[in-house]
Amino acid sequence: MNPSEPIDAGDFATWLSQMQGVLRGATAGTDVPCGDCVGCCSSRWPVALRAEDAALVPLVPAWLLQEPEDAPEGVRYMGYREDGTCPLLVKRQCRVYPQRPQTCRDFDCRIFTAAGMASAGADKPLLDKRLQAWRFRHASAADAAVHEAIQAAAAFLQGAAREVPGFHFPAAPIAIAGLALKAHTAFLDGKAAGLSAAELARAVVDAARTFGAIESLPA
């Protein structure tokens, strides 16, 4: 793949605040400046359709509608065409964009860029090109330090964390990036320095739990 032309990803702290809201279920998606990119709609990803997306179900070809036994109650999955595209993508446009599934509203490929990851997974060339092109702006050294902590968390989750007995961290790139955002505080302000991999793994779990606990606090 040719190197990508840089694309402005926006102010990092502003984006992070919005993305953390999405991860807590408190914000209904971010506003991604997709331009003409259809990377996430062409990446061989089944899209979860929740109960609130029921109006879209009749638009999906029956053979691409999946209802796995272990799916959460009320959730179906919309498969993809042979070429990896979503069945609702027509002429590079989402035919239901204003009513697109919440799954699509929540997805923001800048999360991979924030985590310093060059790929969203196997066989996703359009998406990988885009996430390699994004460039965040940092308004302060403190913002840059937070970004570095997220990248350190993602690097740990992709490397040393996998060897720590008793911990089962996610392997999917999107889950790694999400966990890195949630648990990056374990890597801030030099907290990770001198810790063993096992101690860091525990710190990551604790930080992620703290992140999750915040969602239950009153606004």
Ligand code: SF4
């Ligand atoms: S429903 Fe629309 S936004 Fe979601 S993957 Fe399909 S084409 Fe893309």
